[in-house]
Amino acid sequence: MSTSETARAAILGRIGRALGVGDEDRDSREKAVKAWRENRAKGRGAPRPERAAKPQPQRLAQFVAESTRNGSTVIEIDDLAALPATVADYLRGRNAGGPLRVAPHPDLEALDWGGAEIGEWRTGPATQDDAVSVSVAVAAAAETGSLAFVAGPETPATLHVLPMHHVSVIYASRIDGGYEDAVARARVANDGMPRILNVITGPSRTADIEQTLLMGAHGPQAEVVVVVKDR
Amino acid sequence: MSASTHDGAAPVSTGDFSADARRAIADEQLQTVLSRFSRVSPASRAETISRLPEFELLRDAGKAIKDHALANLDVYLEQFEAAVTEAGGQVHWCRDAAEARATVLQLCRDVGARTVTKSKSMATEEIGLNDYLEEHGIEPVETDLGEYIIQLRKEPPSHIIMPAIHLNRQQVADTFRAAHDHLPPGRKLEEPRIMLDEAREELRSRFLGADVGMTGANMLIAETGSIVVVTNEGNADLTMTLPKTHIAVSTIEKIVPTLDDAMTVLRLLARSATGQDITVYSSFVTGPKRAADPDGPETFHMVLIDNGRSAMFDGGFRDMLRCIRCGSCMNHCPVYTTVGGHAYNSMYEGPMGSVLTPGLRGLASAGDLPNASTLCGKCETVCPMKIPLPQLLRRWRQRQHDARLNKPAQRWGLGVWSFLARRAWLYRIVSRLGAVALRVGAKGRGRLGRWPLAGGWTAARDLAAPSSSGGETFMAAWRRGQRR
Numbered sequence: 001m002s003t004s005e006t007a008r009a010a011i012l013g014r015i016g017r018a019l020g021v022g023d024e025d026r027d028s029r030e031k032a033v034k035a036w037r038e039n040r041a042k043g044r045g046a047p048r049p050e051r052a053a054k055p056q057p058q059r060l061a062q063f064v065a066e067s068t069r070n071g072s073t074v075i076e077i078d079d080l081a082a083l084p085a086t087v088a089d090y091l092r093g094r095n096a097g098g099p100l101r102v103a104p105h106p107d108l109e110a111l112d113w114g115g116a117e118i119g120e121w122r123t124g125p126a127t128q129d130d131a132v133s134v135s136v137a138v139a140a141a142a143e144t145g146s147l148a149f150v151a152g153p154e155t156p157a158t159l160h161v162l163p164m165h166h167v168s169v170i171y172a173s174r175i176d177g178g179y180e181d182a183v184a185r186a187r188v189a190n191d192g193m194p195r196i197l198n199v200i201t202g203p204s205r206t207a208d209i210e211q212t213l214l215m216g217a218h219g220p221q222a223e224v225v226v227v228v229k230d231r
Numbered sequence: 232m233s234a235s236t237h238d239g240a241a242p243v244s245t246g247d248f249s250a251d252a253r254r255a256i257a258d259e260q261l262q263t264v265l266s267r268f269s270r271v272s273p274a275s276r277a278e279t280i281s282r283l284p285e286f287e288l289l290r291d292a293g294k295a296i297k298d299h300a301l302a303n304l305d306v307y308l309e310q311f312e313a314a315v316t317e318a319g320g321q322v323h324w325c326r327d328a329a330e331a332r333a334t335v336l337q338l339c340r341d342v343g344a345r346t347v348t349k350s351k352s353m354a355t356e357e358i359g360l361n362d363y364l365e366e367h368g369i370e371p372v373e374t375d376l377g378e379y380i381i382q383l384r385k386e387p388p389s390h391i392i393m394p395a396i397h398l399n400r401q402q403v404a405d406t407f408r409a410a411h412d413h414l415p416p417g418r419k420l421e422e423p424r425i426m427l428d429e430a431r432e433e434l435r436s437r438f439l440g441a442d443v444g445m446t447g448a449n450m451l452i453a454e455t456g457s458i459v460v461v462t463n464e465g466n467a468d469l470t471m472t473l474p475k476t477h478i479a480v481s482t483i484e485k486i487v488p489t490l491d492d493a494m495t496v497l498r499l500l501a502r503s504a505t506g507q508d509i510t511v512y513s514s515f516v517t518g519p520k521r522a523a524d525p526d527g528p529e530t531f532h533m534v535l536i537d538n539g540r541s542a543m544f545d546g547g548f549r550d551m552l553r554c555i556r557c558g559s560c561m562n563h564c565p566v567y568t569t570v571g572g573h574a575y576n577s578m579y580e581g582p583m584g585s586v587l588t589p590g591l592r593g594l595a596s597a598g599d600l601p602n603a604s605t606l607c608g609k610c611e612t613v614c615p616m617k618i619p620l621p622q623l624l625r626r627w628r629q630r631q632h633d634a635r636l637n638k639p640a641q642r643w644g645l646g647v648w649s650f651l652a653r654r655a656w657l658y659r660i661v662s663r664l665g666a667v668a669l670r671v672g673a674k675g676r677g678r679l680g681r682w683p684l685a686g687g688w689t690a691a692r693d694l695a696a697p698s699s700s701g702g703e704t705f706m707a708a709w710r711r712g713q714r715r
Contacts, residue, residue, distance in 0.1 A: 018545035219465025
């Protein structure tokens with residue numbers, strides 16, 4: 001047996017002895033685990049806070065308020081076609097710029113980025129040289145204004161952490177109430193768990209020097225959330 | 232001289248809690264930092280929780296989730312292992328620190344690694360991984376800003392989530408000036424913003440050049456084989472996305488049953504830790520990159536460590552295994568906020584550390600810690616997992632007594648008291664004699680400036696004595712009906 005296998009047997013053995021080693025003991029544990037999972041699958045589980053279960057008409061406003069509170073800049077647009085100009089405006093307003101990296105997502109690739117006076121732009125995963133990135137969130141949770149991203153060919157995970165400015169696109173119809181709904185939506189959209197599911201709430205920050213809160217620790221200093229009002 | 236300099240003048244911990252605590256209390260710089268910390272941290276937690284009226288319900292739910300997971304831990308660990316394997320990852324089991332260190336080293340050597348970027352992991356602190364890797368020619372680079380600072384200073388962390396909380400900005404600036412010696416020595420470094428930008432720049436190249444990215448895990452989800460890693464800086468996401476190999480290091484009690492259960496814990500974690508609604512980056516990692524993914528590591532290793540957990544399991548300390556490492560107990564602890572983290576001489580400080588460290592290291596060498604508490608109970612009231620910390624501290628004290636590990640004078644004193652307390656008539660006589668002795672000693676002034684065996688008390692204040700008119704015992708006053 002390898003060291004890992006020996007260790008596995010020893011650890012599980014010790015836990016098993018503490019919990020009861022008889023066949024019936026083990027059987028009852030397996031039943032308890034199965035029952036727990038079935039309950040969760042039926043949506044019967046831990047209590048859901050009221051703020052994580054608002055009805056659909058209230059969610060957009062809640063999402064915008066919570067995102068803003070957590071440090072994001074929220075911009076609402078009626079049509080995705082307005083995105084390149086919106087990003088260009090935002091960057092001009094912040095006096096920011098530099099190479100733009102757009103996620104290779106069909107919705108984004110269909111847009112006219114060249115016509116938006118936005119400078120150099122490319123699609124693909126982010127590199128060290130990119131200053132701004134744009135990607136599409138698969139879901140959002142209104143309870144804290146959080147966005148969910150599924151890593152994959154259309155959404156490279158580097159886009160969310162390498163550049164200084166990250167622009168997230170979220171369709172209003174995909175804003176859910178709580179984390180459970182947003183993660184479930186992401187899981188369905190991806191047909192299972194992706195390599196990494198990023199739940200992001202506001203820009204990167206640290207308070208490690210004298211508890212002084214500063215944005216842009218290792219990830220983006222600015223998190224821009226563009227809500228597309230598709231309903 | 233500060234107790235926390237990195238010039239080798241004084242080690243931050245000597246292992247003697249009393250001596251280190253005294254030194255910390257005399258350290259003006261540390262006291263300034265701690266005083267601000269003890270105001271800010273509880274206030275931000277209280278503010279966030281005021282916006283979530285269901286917080287108490289969620290505490291109960293969080294406790295129930297962890298109790299259930301622990302009561303069926305063997306089944307859940309097997310499920311987790313199967314799911315990680317199914318997702319293309321590999322699980323490595325390790326009984327103790329030595330096995331874990333050797334496993335990680337071998338994994339690093341297998342890919343010819345020279346540098347490893349790390350996001351904050353208490354499990355790797357616990358097994359002393361950084362020193363071990365360095366001794367074997369592999370450079371570990373801490374990327375959490377606080378961890379980076381103390382790694383440069385060769386100091387241990389002083390708080391589980393704010394490892395550099397004991398330092399002020401001047402000390403950080405001095406550290407950077409000494410470490411980043413390729414930059415102009417006369418550059419401006421006064422503001423935290425400038426220091427952060429410098430650290431960001433320095434660490435970027437490390438992120439991009441690392442052979443292995445190593446993270447801890449805040450949770451292990453049995454249902455999906457996912458690990459949950461939370462940070463505010465985004466350093467974990469860079470760590471586990473850029474290098475070709477991701478090694479996650481964690482301990483067996485971090486299991487939760489399902490994704491939805493993880494959400495309940497997330498609602499508790501950041502609110503208790505930093506007073507945020509949620510940490511900025513909450514990432515769920517399931518195996519290595521998929522075939523079509525344009526970025527992410529090619530291999531995912533899960534190093535799963537016991538290191539004393541299974542012994543705590545059947546040793547009366549199972550409640551402690553619910554801990555989610557938020558730090559709320561220390562943020563609210565009158566002892567921690569007075570002496571700081573280094574006096575605990577452990578990577579786990581405050582009340583949770585005082586319970587956990589003796590379990591990991593043994594009572595013989597960590598016996599001061601369960602006694603470093605006033606048992607005021609604040610820790611239990613703010614613990615998101617409702618861990619009965621004062622009860623567990625008392626349990627260690629009792630074991631210490633039973634194993635004759637406490638001081639002879641303390642055992643003798645407790646022995647005398649318990650002898651008397653079991654004989655009510657004798658107790659009354661002795662306490663009456665005591666009251667008379669105190670009254671005579673006070674010479675009618677009603678207080679005592681000195682008293683045998685009470686030097687610690689009378690050094691800073693008088694000891695109250697029974698008044699010369701009454702001079703009765705508490706029990707006598709109680710019987711007379713003075714029940715105030």
